[in-house]
Amino acid sequence: MAPSAHVPWGRARLSGQRQATYDGRTIPVGRRPAAVPFAEVVPDIPSRSLDGTFDYAIPPELEGECVVGATVLVPFSHRKAVGYVVGVGERPQEGLAPHRILPVERVLAGPAFDQVAARVARWIAREYACPLSEALHPFLAPGQTVRVRRDGPDGPWTLVCEKSGPVDERWVSLAEGASGFVPRANASRQRQVLEALQAGPARMAELAATLPGCASAVSSLRERGVVRVEERRRVRGVEETTLSSAVAQRPSRLTRGQEEALAAIARACDAGRGDVVLVDGVTGSGKTEVYLSAIERELARGRGALVLVPEISLTAQTVGRFRSRFGDDVAILHSRLSAGERFDQWDMVRQGRAHVVVGARSALFAPLSNVGVVIIDEEHEASYKQGSAPRYHAREVAARLARERGCALVLGSATPSLESLERCHEGSWGGASWTRVSMPERPGGAVLPSVQVVDMTQQFGSGRRSVFSRPLEDALLEVMGRGEKAVLMLNRRGFANFLMCRECGAVPECPHCSTSLTYHERTHSLVCHSCGRSWPVRAWPDPSTRCPNCGSRYLGAYGVGTQRVEDELRALLPPDVEVIRMDADTTRGKGDHQRLLERFDGAERAVLVGTQMIAKGLDFPEVTLVGVINADTTLKLPDFRAAERTYDLLEQVSGRAGRGERAGRVIVQTYWASHPAIQAVASHRRDVFLSPELADRREGDYPPFSRLCNVVLWGRDALAVRRSCDAVAARLRERLDGVRGWEVLGPADCLKARVKDRTRRHVLVKAPVGSEPGELLSACVTEADVRRGVSVAIDVDAYDLM
Numbered sequence: 001m002a003p004s005a006h007v008p009w010g011r012a013r014l015s016g017q018r019q020a021t022y023d024g025r026t027i028p029v030g031r032r033p034a035a036v037p038f039a040e041v042v043p044d045i046p047s048r049s050l051d052g053t054f055d056y057a058i059p060p061e062l063e064g065e066c067v068v069g070a071t072v073l074v075p076f077s078h079r080k081a082v083g084y085v086v087g088v089g090e091r092p093q094e095g096l097a098p099h100r101i102l103p104v105e106r107v108l109a110g111p112a113f114d115q116v117a118a119r120v121a122r123w124i125a126r127e128y129a130c131p132l133s134e135a136l137h138p139f140l141a142p143g144q145t146v147r148v149r150r151d152g153p154d155g156p157w158t159l160v161c162e163k164s165g166p167v168d169e170r171w172v173s174l175a176e177g178a179s180g181f182v183p184r185a186n187a188s189r190q191r192q193v194l195e196a197l198q199a200g201p202a203r204m205a206e207l208a209a210t211l212p213g214c215a216s217a218v219s220s221l222r223e224r225g226v227v228r229v230e231e232r233r234r235v236r237g238v239e240e241t242t243l244s245s246a247v248a249q250r251p252s253r254l255t256r257g258q259e260e261a262l263a264a265i266a267r268a269c270d271a272g273r274g275d276v277v278l279v280d281g282v283t284g285s286g287k288t289e290v291y292l293s294a295i296e297r298e299l300a301r302g303r304g305a306l307v308l309v310p311e312i313s314l315t316a317q318t319v320g321r322f323r324s325r326f327g328d329d330v331a332i333l334h335s336r337l338s339a340g341e342r343f344d345q346w347d348m349v350r351q352g353r354a355h356v357v358v359g360a361r362s363a364l365f366a367p368l369s370n371v372g373v374v375i376i377d378e379e380h381e382a383s384y385k386q387g388s389a390p391r392y393h394a395r396e397v398a399a400r401l402a403r404e405r406g407c408a409l410v411l412g413s414a415t416p417s418l419e420s421l422e423r424c425h426e427g428s429w430g431g432a433s434w435t436r437v438s439m440p441e442r443p444g445g446a447v448l449p450s451v452q453v454v455d456m457t458q459q460f461g462s463g464r465r466s467v468f469s470r471p472l473e474d475a476l477l478e479v480m481g482r483g484e485k486a487v488l489m490l491n492r493r494g495f496a497n498f499l500m501c502r503e504c505g506a507v508p509e510c511p512h513c514s515t516s517l518t519y520h521e522r523t524h525s526l527v528c529h530s531c532g533r534s535w536p537v538r539a540w541p542d543p544s545t546r547c548p549n550c551g552s553r554y555l556g557a558y559g560v561g562t563q564r565v566e567d568e569l570r571a572l573l574p575p576d577v578e579v580i581r582m583d584a585d586t587t588r589g590k591g592d593h594q595r596l597l598e599r600f601d602g603a604e605r606a607v608l609v610g611t612q613m614i615a616k617g618l619d620f621p622e623v624t625l626v627g628v629i630n631a632d633t634t635l636k637l638p639d640f641r642a643a644e645r646t647y648d649l650l651e652q653v654s655g656r657a658g659r660g661e662r663a664g665r666v667i668v669q670t671y672w673a674s675h676p677a678i679q680a681v682a683s684h685r686r687d688v689f690l691s692p693e694l695a696d697r698r699e700g701d702y703p704p705f706s707r708l709c710n711v712v713l714w715g716r717d718a719l720a721v722r723r724s725c726d727a728v729a730a731r732l733r734e735r736l737d738g739v740r741g742w743e744v745l746g747p748a749d750c751l752k753a754r755v756k757d758r759t760r761r762h763v764l765v766k767a768p769v770g771s772e773p774g775e776l777l778s779a780c781v782t783e784a785d786v787r788r789g790v791s792v793a794i795d796v797d798a799y800d801l802m
């Protein structure tokens with residue numbers, strides 16, 4: 001049967017010229033009419049009840065364009081919907097009568113993903129309990145939102161496109177006819193344009209900004225052959241830097257650890273079935289060089305690479321190292337780029353002009369189909385878990401992608417996650433082998449720094465009130481005296497700066513969110529970091545101070561800010577020592593981060609003071625001292641990963657010291673010196689932390705020995721939230737009570753019980769390792785009686801339990 005005979009739009013019209021590209025390959029246009037006449041489409045209507053794919057007929061004139069990955073417009077129950085093609089075929093599913101199938105109306109955008117990526121998206125939807133349309137979003141071209149909107153309740157459906165396409169810029173320059181040309185006396189604009197162009201070619205947009213209305217002057221000059229106008233495609237998002245560490249010098253020889261790691265990676269690449277290599281290398285052991293060499297090998301075999309680094313370490317240093325080795329073959333993707341810049345980088349990959357993609361989490365979804373290796377640097381980082389739907393973990397998606405694409409996955413860290421260590425211990429997981437390779441040494445004879453733990457209760461007991469303990473103060477003076485550099489970290493995650501009444505113990509909280517307010521000394525204000533509201537308040541000893549609870553005057557500031565550390569440093573050190581502060585306030589603007597690091601790099605002697613953003617990746621050989629002002633704030637977080645996070649952070653920041661020829665020293669200030677996480681850092685022995693931690697996790701059935709899922713419900717109506725949450729919990733218990741290895745906890749108020757005036761409650765579910773809780777949770781939520789106005793989020797393998 002030829003289905004084209006039945007489709008309602010009648011005779012086939014061949015469109016021989018149409019073609020699409022994906023990952024540099026041109027997808028050929030079908031020769032015969034209606035060779036694959038059906039498309040499986042996912043309508044972009046995010047709703048659990050509508051989740052699924054629908055079949056549409058491909059009209060012959062759209063054939064060749066309506067391919068897997070394309071964005072299309074389709075009729076959908078009396079309206080129109082934007083959808084994504086996830087499959088094409090000769091027959092519709094489940095014996096639907098071909099003549100009853102509606103046609104695709106338009107193709108709105110070319111292919112953004114291929115068949116393999118579509119399979120991965122289906123897996124994400126199942127695994128993380130989200131609608132398929134949501135799982136496809138990360139694969140779409142950045143900044144290219146297309147949706148349908150209805151104007152008024154009965155109005156027509158219209159298409160809204162928010163596209164930031166490629167920027168084609170028009171450049172104006174002087175042409176041959178310029179010599180000897182004299183504008184007429186009244187043509188002042190022409191004269192100004194010519195003057196501006198004496199300095200060199202300029203962009204039309206810039207000319208127009210300084211010389212309003214110059215367009216007509218330019219076009220008349222162009223007609224006379226005085227100037228030339230050219231279109232140049234500019235690839236945005238490429239930063240320049242003077243950072244010395246932004247170049248990856250090729251080492252004369254690799255360390256033994258590096259060679260072993262590369263051999264294991266080569267085996268995994270050749271096996272072609274998604275095998276995983278965990279590069280467990282101490283700080284400064286040269287993991288980057290391992291990544292670069294592995295990528296070089298894959299490029300030589302004609303395959304590309306995806307490299308994920310935490311958003312915060314996507315600095316000029318990291319980017320520069322990749323560019324210095326692979327030049328323009330690198331595309332960069334991260335959230336600080338503008339939508340247009342991201343599109344340009346993404347499009348470069350799609351066109352096959354870049355084969356190495358370096359980026360944050362979302363780089364996993366770049367349109368690169370011929371992948372030889374996927375690399376995740378600092379794989380233990382919590383930021384690899386996405387906080388909003390689809391709530392995927394990049395490590396898990398990467399493992400799946402590697403298997404689907406038949407390539408290798410490389411995970412690198414000095415402090416691997418307990419999940420990855422456990423899988424390597426098992427040797428295999430999810431049908432792939434997991435191998436750990438350790439790199440215990442720094443190249444060139446550099447040694448790990450010596451670590452000294454300072455008990456701050458003793459310092460306070462002896463009457464010291466400075467933020468620096470005596471040993472840290474002495475070390476700072478000594479290091480500056482030798483003309484070296486130091487890094488000071490202030491642990492600000494957790495309950496950082498707050499006000500507390502010394503008489504009644506009250507801590508001001510946001511009335512709209514159950515969050516203690518953060519005190520900003522600079523602006524004298526209390527700020528809610530959940531909703532952003534702020535109140536002007538002056539802390540004790542200001543005479544205006546009043547405790548909101550008891551009216552006492554002793555409402556004092558607790559916790560230390562980077563500002564205070566900076567001020568004390570300036571008082572302590574000679575005036576010519578540069579003190580550079582790096583925190584959320586000083587890195588707000590684009591390029592601030594890089595500028596501060598360049599200043600640190602270029603200084604004679606300097607101290608870099610910062611929050612945890614300075615803990616990772618920085619490679620400055622002249623740093624010989626690292627100080628941690630307050631090591632334990634993260635230990636007190638109500639989170640089962642608190643100890644792991646503290647250990648990771650301290651080990652990482654310690655690793656900034658002694659990376660060059662001179663040995664390094666670390667001083668850790670803490671009120672909890674006996675904690676295994678602190679003791680492990682002090683002795684550079686991970687097992688001091690790991691053994692008791694694993695025992696605790698096993699005992700309490702926490703990851704890596706279970707999968708922890710968090711079902712959160714929120715809404716304005718507290719009673720509706722409570723009832724809905726009870727209903728979800730009841731449904732889960734009906735399905736799971738007595739099932740081995742499963743456990744339902746709650747319902748309970750979330751730790752942040754109110755956010756933006758919405759009540760939040762949750763249910764926790766522990767599922768056995770190897771189970772697939774996504775579908776079950778999603779079914780229970782759909783079946784439970786969730787009230788209108790109550791939102792639900794299912795978070796499988798939850799990281800944020802607040």
Ligand SMILES: Nc1ncnc2c1ncn2[C@@H]1O[C@H](COP(=O)(O)OP(=O)(O)OP(=O)(O)O)[C@@H](O)[C@H]1O
Nearest residue numbers: 251253254255283284285286287288289443617655
């Ligand atoms: N084989 C080698 N011989 C000499 N120097 C090397 C070698 N391999 C790497 N290096 C240098 O060692 C330094 C540290 O490397 P890199 O920044 O890759 O460490 P890392 O393992 O990523 O550490 P961290 O986890 O602390 O970020 C770099 O300056 C790098 O150029």
Ligand SMILES: [Zn+2]
Nearest residue numbers: 510513528531
């Ligand atoms: Zn608030």
